Amino acid sequence: MTPLATEYIPNLSYDSVIFGFSGEKLKILVLEYHNLKTHALPGGFIKKDENLDDAVKRGLMERTGLEEIYLEQFHTFGSMDRYSPQVMRRIMEEQGEEVTSDHWLLGRFITVGYYALINYENVTPTPDELSDSIDWYDYDSLPELMMDHNDIVSKALEHLRTHLDQKLLSMNLLPEKFTMKDLQQLYEAILGEKLNRANFQRKMLALDILERHDKLYSGGSHKAPYLYSFKMIS
């Protein structure tokens, strides 16, 4: 069912970039409309009397099945270049809807971008009724997304990279206790480059966000690494 004009704010939408990580690679959650061969970010609309943040949480839950995710707003995209009513028309027609030329979904949309960073092994996304499938794609081999969605992903990643040190504490990407190597792999996946081990350790310890615990004894003969956790923010 197409969202009703009477329920939603016109000309305004949101799109969410859900980054996934599970120890090695950075992935992104993408919806697919099979018959249209179209890929898209999960997005949606804001009800007339709904807080923007609540709309994004609700919509993400409805479209992907993901709940209780910490989402961060990063940018609002308002260029006329992103106006492309023909894409929305095809999606609606594929649903068997009759689409009049003044349909509110064919209007111009300014979209608010949000992102999240989650451990993709902990969640099972499920597609909604509009899209046919939902999948994790490697960031390195992302398909062409509809409208300006690839640009939205780039801008989200740029924001995440700039704020990585502050953001990691609020995101549950690592087990409660982890080694310096685990943390370095996470940074490398997000930054897209290999880091020097000694420099990385020095920088992380200088940030004063880590608490050191006992060593991880594996029974092997090699040197056991220390375990760390994030310090609680008061």
Next chain:
Amino acid sequence: MTPLATEYIPNLSYDSVIFGFSGEKLKILVLEYHNLKTHALPGGFIKKDENLDDAVKRGLMERTGLEEIYLEQFHTFGSMDRYSPQVMRRIMEEQGEEVTSDHWLLGRFITVGYYALINYENVTPTPDELSDSIDWYDYDSLPELMMDHNDIVSKALEHLRTHLDQKLLSMNLLPEKFTMKDLQQLYEAILGEKLNRANFQRKMLALDILERHDKLYSGGSHKAPYLYSFKMIS
């Protein structure tokens, strides 16, 4: 004249926080509606076929007379808490308008926040026809602003403080060549705290954004300071 419903996107506005600095204090540009004793940030609406960024530049020019300012988008405010049609009704009635209860300006507005940082000695803001005056206020003694505008200022300053090192290069707050002391005063005004001179100098030089020039000879007997400029970004 009240903006016409047919020309603008409903339910969406922008507000701009213009920070001013001229060697010592951090100030903010505020509009006042005298009869209503109401203070507000300069804001406005987006035309149906206008790029968001262009709308903000146009609106700021119309409302304050300021042109060619580099504005940075920092956050979109979408809480229902900010819905306050009575404020807008009073402003319109003060203009002698007849205000019907379904007037589009009495609707709920989500607002996109932008900020700029300028040298306030270089500009002469002029008020528009809706507001009676426009003035620079010290950040330390800002009046109570309408709706959630004080929160918008706080969030803008938080964003500016977090990104200060990257932002300064794009903003013309200092003369082309300046001393380390000039730069430190700018940082202190924005951060709202005194900084240690030696630490500040060490940090700034480590950022590798400054180019050192000849010393500033004043003819006095005290030691002449070096002059610096920002390195061009390639």
